[in-house]
Every structure is written in structure tokens, then in C-alpha cells.
Amino acid sequence: MTDATLFGLCAAVLIGLGLFGLIVHPQPLRKILAFNVVGSGVFLLLGAIARRGAGSGFGGDPVPQALLITGIVVAFSATALAVALLLRLHDVAGSVTLSSDAPKVVPDAGDH
Amino acid sequence: MTEFLFGAATVVLIMVAVGLMRILRGPGDADRLMAVNLLGTGGIATLLLLGAAVGIDSVVDVALTLALLAAFATIAFVKASTPSSPDDSKPEQQP
Amino acid sequence: MTLLLTVGIAALIVALAIWTIVARDTMAAVIGFATFGLILTLAWVRLFGVDIALTEAAIGGGLTGALLIGAAAHLRKTEIAAHADRVGMSTRICAALLSASVTVVLVFCVLALPDPAPTLASQVAANIAVTEVGNPITAVLLAFRAMDTMLEAIVLVFALIGVWSLAPDNAWGGRPGLRHSADPNGILAYLARVLPPIGIIVGLYIFWVGADHPGGKFQGATIIAAMWLLVIMAGLADAPPISRKWLRIGLAGGPLAFIAVGAYGAFAAGAFLAYPVGFAKPLIIVIELALMPTLALVLALMLLGAPQRAIK
């Protein structure tokens, strides 16, 4: 079995694991974490595909590899935005629960 | 030589893995922070050995990046997990 | 032996991912995720993607880890409440079944990938000489698919605007994040004085070798951003107010320069972002130099978050 196949299989497991975490965790921060695990799995899958495309003296297909760099940076910016939203929700609502029947919390003045 | 380098990389990686599993279980944050520290050192050693084995010179650049960012991440973690540090909740007193 | 190492890396990645998902304590899960990012770096080297390894080492482990740990510390008080609304067993089983089936489908896809694999490597090799750049990744990022990179830079700036827009009204235009303080003679302040000069040199070096070897503006900018954050975390300097003119110019400068070079291409070479013959490398350097400060600023400010201290 080649390295590319092995990491491809590893990526499949990561995507499954992340998806599971995304569904079962009630806390938004854990969902963000799980989403990042899914993202890493997708990146690893694309990386394995890039490795299979090695040729012309390159260790991997440079086009998907370049896309991966773009992807990792954009994933970071999406995570940062999600975290900022979450922290603002926490400041305004005093809790971060997503459940619809949560007890109403008196809004603690987020704007000090 | 190549085979030896691969072997050494594998051995160090296994050491790191065993240590990681022990540490991640805690009990305290300090033990978990050591996991990041352990990885900073052991991971870089594995990386350098792997790079030498495959013959990619620029792996040293990756190791440089990893060394700096691992130190940065550990500091961020320590700052975040010491609750009594004054940066946690107090709004700034601007002069 | 080589296969054993690959299996070891893959197994460790999966183990850390499981830890990240199942750990009870969010803080522990985040630490697991950061180490997960560091081990992924090894996987990228194994897959001959040294450029990606650099990006993962800088962003995946370092910056994302620091961002999430800050959030986890901030939300620690909500942990206990969150344990109360755990999902039921039936949902868990459904989720496990769904995830397992997704994994199984993907496994079949991986095993059924066409052989020989489709690749654009030969086309990159045939055309790379025109760009006068030695690193194929840089050639793809800034010549063949420069539009992607331009939009990415714009997305980053937009994401930062999104983060800032979450500021309370009375804090708008102020300094992002919280004021950090630390013992000025302590070990943290010492590290924040010694590491940044080294880090800035390493960052600029990695930026500069990006033309011909793995490296480039993203990785270099991330290291410089981390060093700036280190100084801020040690309380040696405060984050600048987001209304500062130099800051705004620095943020808009990179994407604007990129668009200007693209427009010049439309005028001089007949297509947006086309480079006139012989000018490819100088124009690429112009874009990289303009993007570097923008990226360093965006990455650092995104980690600091929205302004939240009221302006007096």
C-alpha cells in the first residue's frame, strides 16, 4: 500500500470522526473544533490525491498543493470569524447554548 | 544510512506518541501543556530525521517554523490556562 | 521501514483526532487539536508537500491552536451548563452510523481512484520557465491561478472586517482584544524580547526563499504575526486601535496592489492578471511584497478578535 493511499484512508476516518463530533457536541466551540477536523480530513484527502499526481520531477501535483495552502489559510479565517461570533454571543447572552428550550438568561450588558 | 534515518525517525515518533498519550490524560492543564512541549521537541526531531531520510533540504525551514510556533502556542496555552492572570476579565485602565 | 513510519504518523493523527472529538474537557480537546496540527505537518512532508507542511506548522498548529485556546478559556464557565444538554443515545447512534457510512464511502473512493492519476504536473513543468519562478507552488499561486490567491487575500480582509463588526458600538474603532499584562522582568517578557527578532528574521527568510524553494508570503507572514502577538501577550506593547490610518492602509494595500497589477495586465498583456512577457517575476515580487504586510496584519488582528474595550 502506498503512502498516498494510506493517508487517503486516514483522511476518510478524519472526515467521519469530525462529522460525528459536529453532530453530537452541543457546545458551539466543540462544533468548531470538529469542523476543523473535517477540514483537515478534506485537506489530507486532497493532499493524497496531489501525491498520486506526482510527475515531471515534482513530488506531487503542484496545482492541488497550491489550492491546499489557500484552503488552510481560508479555513483559519473562517474559524477566527466563527470564534469571534461565539465570543460575542457569550458576551451578549451570557451563555452559548444552541438548544431552543434553554432558560432565558438576563442579558448581561455586553457593552460595558 | 537512509534506512537508519527512517528507523530513528520511527523510534522517536513512537516515543513521542507514548508520551503524548500519557500526558493528554492529564490530570491537570500543566500535564497537557507538556504534551505541546514534548511535541515541539520530539516532533521536530522526527521531522529533521524524516527530511534527511527523504532528502528534502527545506524540511529544516519547516523545523524552524515549528520551533517558533510551538513556543508561541505553548505561551498562549499557559496564558489561557492560568485563570488568575489579570488579562482575563479586567477592562483596560487607559492612561 | 518507511511504511511503518507512515502507518505510525497516520495512527497518531487518527488517535489525536479521536481525542479532540471525545475529550470531556474543551481545553484538553483544544490541546489535542493543536498537537494534531503539528503531527499533520509530518504527514505533509511524507506526502512531498513541504510548502503545505510549512503552512500547517504555522497556521494549523500554532495560530489556530492559540485562537481556540483563548476561546476555550473565555468560555470555561459555560462548560458545566453545556454538559447538561448532551444529546441522547439515539442521536449518538444515528450520528455514528452516518459518520461511519460517510467514511466507508470515502474509503471506497480512495481505493477506486484512477490509475494513473490525472495530474497537471506536466503542464506546470512545461510553463514554469515563463514565470522565472523556481518553486512550482509559487508559480501556481501567483501566475497560473493568481485569481484564486487574489480572492483569498480579499476574503481574509473581509473576514477581519466581519470579526471587527462584532464590536459593541461604544468600542468601535478601539483596540482589539484585552490588555495583557505580565511581570516586566518575568520569563514571559524575556521570551517576548528574545524570540521576536529571531522570528522576524526567520519569517523574512521563509518569505524570500519562497520564489525558488518551499516558503512564501503566507508562511512568512504567519511567523511575523505570531511574533507580534507574543509581544502583545507579554504586555510589552498594546494592539493598535483599529481606526488607525496606517493600519487601514496596510490592510487594503495588499489586495489593492494585486488588483492594480491585474488591471495592468489587462492593459498590457490583454487579460486581467496576465503578465507581459519578461515582466512576470518583477510583478510577482511586487504582489508578494504588497501582500506580506497585509497578511501579517490580518492574521494577527484576526486572532486578537473584535474591539471590546469601551473608548473613553
Next chain:
Amino acid sequence: MSARDIFSMAAIAAGAIFFLAGTVGLLRFPDTFTRLHALTKSDNLGLGLVVMGLLPQVDSVLAGLKLIAVWLIVLLGSAGTSQLIARAARKRDLDA
């Protein structure tokens, strides 16, 4: 096999042994501080020996200098951060 290969192998093997010692210490030592001690001491020495072993294998002065720089940065970073970790752990012990 040349003399420089033998030197490399010896140094790298010694480095691996230090990593082993660090891990054993981590598994066997009773509390945070002794574990921290085992980790930082032996791992930094382990990395130093690995770097020393790899030095004869590089083909340019710059690459050698970068290798040494990696070790120095790790040394500086882990010396500083292990102090911070120990301090945080001690504060927690005192509070508890």
C-alpha cells in the same frame, strides 16, 4: 560506510536513547514537576544529539547553521515555556 556516517549513527542513536529516557520519566515519575524535569532535560539533549548527528549529512554551511538554529530556538523556547508551565502548576497547587 564512512566515518562520518558512523558518527551520525552513533549520535542519532544516543539522541533516540535520550528521548526514550524522557518518555520513561514521563510515564514513571509521580508528579507534574518531576515529569516536567524529565521531559525538558532529556528531550532537549535528545534533539541536540540528533542535530549533531545530522550535521555531517548536510551539504552546505547554511543548512548546517539552520540546523543549529533550530536547536537553539527549541532550547530557548522550551526553557522559557517549561518555567511558565511550572509556575502555572505551582500557582494551582497553592490555590488548591
